Amino acid sequence: MDEFKGKVFLITGGSSGIGRASSLMLSKEGAKVIATGRDDSHMMEVLEIDPTIDFIKSDLRDENSYKVIVNRVFEKTDVLNGFVHCAGVTYPEPCETFRLREVKEMLTVNVLSGFEILKGVLSLMKKGGSVVFISSIDAFYKSTPPSSGYALAKGSLISLTNALAPELGEREIRVNAVIPGLIRTRMTEDFFAEEFSAKNEELLKRIPLKREGKPEEVASLIKFLLSEESSYITGTSIFCDGGYHTG
Template sequence: MTRRLEGKVAIVTGGGAGIGEAISKKFAREGAAVLVVGLAEDPVGEVVEEIVAAGGRAAAFTGDISTQATAEACVQQAVELFGKLDVLVNNAGVFPATDELDKYPVEAFEYMIKNNIYTAFHMSRAALPYLQKTRGNIISAGSEAGQMGSPNITPYGGTKAWVMTFSKGLAVEQAKYGVRVNCVGPGPIDTAWTHKETGPMDKKMEKNTVEGVPMGRRGTPEEVANVYLFLASDEASYVTGATYFVDGGVTSSKSLSGEEVPSELKKEPAGELVLSHSQDGHAEIRPQDTGHMSS
């Protein structure tokens, strides 16, 4: 079978961990040259090495893409290294806190504005001149929380609702240039964010989050990456302005119906990718950003 992204060039932000690692490796496996983007402490270098060792093409870019200059430098590096740009994946994001709103840390909210919203804005803005040349596409990370709202993560859901609405408007605006814009809305995925040991959820919230999935389990990063692959490919040539939820049915039925699923159906599929960093990811505020979001 022809590889679905053969000859294409993609940027994957937040590409070194969690869902981003799976997207980077899936795209490379399908023939794309991938610029894997992350912060300095993210394992982007390791992911690039693993892609290259498997016979793919990839390079790393580290920096704070919530700023205009760095976002523009990121896009420029992809074009200089690989000659063009076909796909931008706005996957970068953070999930630093959970609490009721009157107790929710203001700094955590500002941190999400910076990393969930500014990154998508600046990267999309910088990439569009190149995507218009190739009639490429943008795929951004929404969330089931952005569709429905979720208690104790209300500000997080708000940032994802912004991304999803931003993408719809951008899709209509850019259609005349042949640029498609879509979103993927993950539900609870098996990453650092949905485990109490590695993310901000407590035991009760983790239990309710998983048991609220009609399919009775977390999704895998690769299951999400499969949908990104479809939207990035020419197979989705008539799809724009859409949000594809990869959520095990959460947005259709927010309940504890997952308790009724038999144990054999709760097992995650094995997948094809070797993912070393699915449990890495930004689930707390970086020390160097503390006290600086409003400045």
């Protein structure tokens, strides 16, 4: 697809998992990818594969980092074609023992950082654009182990998508969310470390396709939502979960 050549995308969480796969895929298609990351070794791993990815190092728990990211994006480009908010963190915890600090961190990194950065870069989407938020199956269904704080954050991204799509439609900016199921990344490595436990096998059996997803399979959907192929799609939240949501 030549359509990505010369286009510019900002991807948070481009240093690992789904964000990394998306950054590499878009860059391979000829796009200029500006990505955020926090861990030096994770960013280095990506740069060893594709040195053209332009990383901005930041810790999204720190509110001051949002302005820094926005300013850096303005230094690097005068037009932005899309924004993907992939950075995310999860803590499993029964609700009664959740510490407010952890709930706040999940809301800050998963939701507020994306919202604030988007606000800052919107004026660069002069010719329209595409925004993609990464929600989670845990916003809709029981998660194992439980994490109501994570569901709170990921559910907010669905609401944000529903609210922003009509608001930004006039400016030809589309806003959609992706809802991944179980994807093998650093975030889920503990789950796979216990790969042969009966509990985890039970969960995999509940997925109609009988397997976990690959980061590239989510990245393909993100690429589609950033592309002209999805030019009439906005305000939707799309499952990418091997059919888990069918129950």
